[in-house]
Amino acid sequence: MPEALIQVERHEAVAVLRLCRPAQLNALTADLLVQLRSAIESQGADPAVRALLITGEGRAFCAGQDLGDPFVSPEPGREKDIGHLIDHYYIPLALSLRNSRVPTVCAVNGVAAGAGVSIALACDLVMASDAAIFVLGFNKIGLIPDAGATWLLPRLVGRAKAMELALLGDKLSATDAELLGLVARTVPSDQLMQAAMVAAQRLAALPTRALVQTRKLFDDAMQLGFEPALRAESKAQSQLGFSHDYHEGVNAFQQKRAPQFRDK
Numbered sequence: 001m002p003e004a005l006i007q008v009e010r011h012e013a014v015a016v017l018r019l020c021r022p023a024q025l026n027a028l029t030a031d032l033l034v035q036l037r038s039a040i041e042s043q044g045a046d047p048a049v050r051a052l053l054i055t056g057e058g059r060a061f062c063a064g065q066d067l068g069d070p071f072v073s074p075e076p077g078r079e080k081d082i083g084h085l086i087d088h089y090y091i092p093l094a095l096s097l098r099n100s101r102v103p104t105v106c107a108v109n110g111v112a113a114g115a116g117v118s119i120a121l122a123c124d125l126v127m128a129s130d131a132a133i134f135v136l137g138f139n140k141i142g143l144i145p146d147a148g149a150t151w152l153l154p155r156l157v158g159r160a161k162a163m164e165l166a167l168l169g170d171k172l173s174a175t176d177a178e179l180l181g182l183v184a185r186t187v188p189s190d191q192l193m194q195a196a197m198v199a200a201q202r203l204a205a206l207p208t209r210a211l212v213q214t215r216k217l218f219d220d221a222m223q224l225g226f227e228p229a230l231r232a233e234s235k236a237q238s239q240l241g242f243s244h245d246y247h248e249g250v251n252a253f254q255q256k257r258a259p260q261f262r263d264k
Contacts, residue, residue: 005032006039007057011197013050013204015043022058027066028115033089037096044101047264050204052100053196054123055107064114064137086146090115094148097122098219101264103203103211107196108132108174108183118147121156121182124215125203127196129189132174134182139169155222156181207245209263 007018017039019026026032043049056062065072071085097104097119106123111133120126120134138145145153145166153162157180165172174186187195203211217232224232245263252259 002031002035004035005029006035008039008043010049012201013048014053014197014200015039015046015049015051016053016055016197017043019054019056019062021066022056022060024066025060025063025111026056026058026116027063029066029069030071030085030089033093037093040093040096040100040104049102050208050264051102051200052104053107053200054104054119055193055196056109058110060110060116061106061108061112061132062116062119063111064116067141082143090147094118094122098148098215101212102208103200103206103215105196105200105203107192108134109189109192111135113137114145115147115149118145118149118152121152122148124211125199126183127185127187127192127199128174128177128183129192130174130186131189132177132186134172134174134177135169136166137169139167205261207243207249207261207263209243209245213239 005020007016007020009016009018017036019032019036021027021029021032040052043052067073069085071089072082103125104123105125105127106120108120108126108128110129110131112120113133113135114137117134117136136145136149144150149166153165156162157165161180164170172180172182174183177183178186185195220232243263245259245261248261249259
């Protein structure tokens with residue numbers, strides 16, 4: 001039986017997915033990528049789960065790709081096609097995360113490096129410990145940012161800053177990451193999980209389908225003109241207007257009671 005590299009905890013409607021290779025700063029291996037993707041998909045498909053909270057065990061969130069992994073570790077006389085790892089492991093994970101059936105929160109509890117940055121930024125809401133550090137680091141090993149970083153970074157911080165972070169590879173403090181718009185909020189390290197759980201529970205209490213559709217429209221709008229974005233909004237609103245959660249939300253508002261959302 002393979003080693004469990006992702007710990008799953010359930011807190012009512014929130015599923016916590018914890019990367020568990022603390023001695024290696026939660027560096028990514030093919031097995032960990034498969035297990036994380038499986039957890040995202042299985043927990044997201046569970047009717048009882050309405051939000052995911054992703055974090056790391058120990059003093060790091062994720063140090064990026066484990067360079068000792070056989071998929072990428074250079075060997076004399078044997079070239080490795082890193083594109084195979086990207087195609088078969090990273091891309092499926094990134095798509096599962098970005099297309100999650102429920103909202104996602106990332107609690108960056110320490111260093112986030114390389115693809116660890118990409119995983120964090122792919123979540124819907126990113127919160128960071130004030131001790132967290134963000135660094136791409138690909139420039140030091142002759143590679144390019146991956147796992148979605150080339151798409152995410154310029155859209156979050158603009159091309160000029162994205163180029164600086166990618167080409168120079170400087171470390172970014174959690175405070176600076178918040179100022180740049182990479183994270184939504186920075187909190188003291190001893191309060192991170194509590195704050196992230198509160199946010200995840202708030203999301204879990206809201207209409208899931210509308211939240212997920214909001215994510216999709218935001219992503220799509222980055223590649224659309226203004227009028228196509230307006231048309232996409234109209235189509236989404238038309239579909240959501242027939243949902244249980246819309247009628248429940250309106251009725252609860254009019255009746256001055258707490259809504260009971262259930263759609264996914």
